[in-house]
Amino acid sequence: MTGRTLTFTLFVILVLITLIITVWARLNTKGADDYYAGGRTFSGMQNGFALAGDYMSAASFLGIAGIISLFGYDGFLYSIGFLVAWIPALLIVELMRNAGRFTMADVLAYRTRDPAIRTAAAVSTVTVSVFYLVAQMVGAGALISLLLGIKPGQTFLGMSTVTAKVMTIITIGTLMIAYVMYGGMKGTTWVQIVKAGLLMFGTLLMTLLVLGHFGFNVSSMLGSAAHASGKGPAFLQPGLKYAKDAPGDPGQTMLNKLDFLSLALALVLGTAGLPHIVTRFFTVPDGRAARTSVNWAIGLVGVFYLMTLALGFGAAAIVGRKAIVAQDAAGNTAAPQLAKALGQDLGGRVGGDILLAFIGAVAFATILAVVAGLVLASSTSLAHDYFGHVLMFGRSKEQQEVSVARFAAFLIGSLGIVLAVFAKNLNVAFLVALAFAMAASANLPAILFSLFWKRFNTAGAVAGIYGGLLSSVVLVAFSPVVSGKVDPVTGASLSLFPADVDFHWFPLENPGIVSIPFGFLCAVTGTLLSRRKGDPDRYLALSVRSLTGGGAH
């Protein structure tokens, strides 16, 4: 059996397991509580695994290992940002769980019951999730080809590289639609739990093997990595990728530093506003279980991101920069390549193939689980917020809403597939950072002010959501990631558009540092300009409910 056959077989086994879970979940899903919130019967620990599973995308598993292996310390900054981001989530999780029912909009619309807030929240949820989804699926198309070792010019099962990429996107899209349509929150949560378990196990195994390779001496691992990188001690210090000094150009140096700050802000403040994370708060029985689940998530995510150090520096030392860049310029295959090398250490060629196949399957599970979570969050919001509360004025029947949710999952999933197929050759990695920036700029102000500001009203919530959302999108559209960034040496375009198109005027790649304050500003201005004051009694009711859990769903 060749390595590729083994990898492919593991993929198939994994798909079968997840489909069995989905069928089981379908048989055990009766009403809206089951479909949207998994019956609220998950324990804090189970939901903690699922939260971690929703959060740790292929971008963080393969991407961060890759960035660390190529840029050293600066890749580690991503790990830190993604972990610290859970502190804001920890501070609001219990209040959100107590106040809401299925979606973020349940919390935002609790005080005014205004459909306008529901519409705004649904727009923001779908936009954030679809952008994130497209980034994940385009990445997946390229990634699976790499994991199966399909090189340009080769064929796999009679398919060329391009066909294989499209087929991968369609397969992943179909599976995610199936999980969400049939499995609902129950099925998706179990898929997340299995994925998180696999990912933690796979990463732990590789970390132990890497450390073992260096006699459990971290310093010697770092030393070898720095030496092999060709950059020496600079590899272990900040400055190879972010906030770089531009020699002789203090303005550019300043911009580089601002850009880094902007990215960090979006990562740290965005997590608590990501719809697929927020929907997951409602799958546990009460606020305390929700708090426990975030604590579990912090533990798991923290240990995972610590281990990315071993993966990244291990890959730099054992695989080497040259071999990594030869496979994928962005370093996305550093972790699988490391797995192969470590396996070969243990058991020759067969060992290498087995460990590579296993890590490939883990990455595949990671992609599947994350895209399913995104589709679920947006279809829930479309059905519950837009259909249930805007179109049907909150009088829809439970079964009706669930049917709409299943159909919405199909629509959004299909939209994701189409967009990803069209964008398959574009560099859309920036969409992930954009999704975090949108979540931080549009959703976070509305959430925080709803919970803590007595005067906050409909106008403020709507202005904040649309203001934050639009400013993030517009700033990115006119930023160097979309047009005007050119490789100074080769002249090739580093943006979405070809090198001769340049309409950018916003100098930063990440909009957060402008759009997040702008979102808050819109929310405040909207509130103060509107003559309608928030109802103080409803604010009191929300406070009691969110703080004590009295009357919570």
Add this chain to the structure above:
Amino acid sequence: MERRLLGNINVGLVLGLGQFVSTFLIAWLRGRYSRTALDPLAERLRTEIEGPHRPSLPRGGR
């Protein structure tokens, strides 16, 4: 950042790891504070509002 502390482990890495430690610490302290200071208050308030004989929520119920 580049000052070496132990072998190849420098100040930058220790600061980075410190972020992990501080995050775990904050989560733990917040959990402890919620359990000891906030939960009893919330429970008392809830009993005051809903009465001592409120039906306990069935697991998974609304």
